[in-house]
Amino acid sequence: MNAQLLDFPEHVERTEPIRQKQQELLAFDVSNEALEDEIKKLMLELEDRTDAAASELQSELESIWEFKDDFSAQDNWDAVQEQKREMKRLV
Numbered sequence: 028m029n030a031q032l033l034d035f036p037e038h039v040e041r042t043e044p045i046r047q048k049q050q051e052l053l054a055f056d057v058s059n060e061a062l063e064d065e066i067k068k069l070m071l072e073l074e075d076r077t078d079a080a081a082s083e084l085q086s087e088l089e090s091i092w093e094f095k096d097d098f099s100a101q102d103n104w105d106a107v108q109e110q111k112r113e114m115k116r117l118v
Contacts, residue, residue, distance in 0.1 A: 059095070065107050066092050069114060080117050084110055 066088050073081045073088075091106045098106075 062095065062103055069111060084114055
């Protein structure tokens with residue numbers, strides 16, 4: 028075990044820019060247009076359903092869009108993806 032240990036501050040200095048870039052959202056993830064398109068697509072799928080669960084999903088999707096400016100793009104996208112999973116469970 029004669030391996031040299033990295034100097035932690037030096038390691039952080041070298042790797043921090045890479046870590047920050049990985050944390051950034053991609054341009055298409057941030058787009059309101061992409062979010063709106065996904066919500067519209069899901070709403071169209073729910074349009075013909077009249078059950079209570081579908082109505083609740085529609086309300087959730089409308090809420091996500093209404094309050095999208097209060098949350099990060101990633102949070103909004105995650106919320107839409109969660110609604111999408113819920114919809115698949117209904118089908």
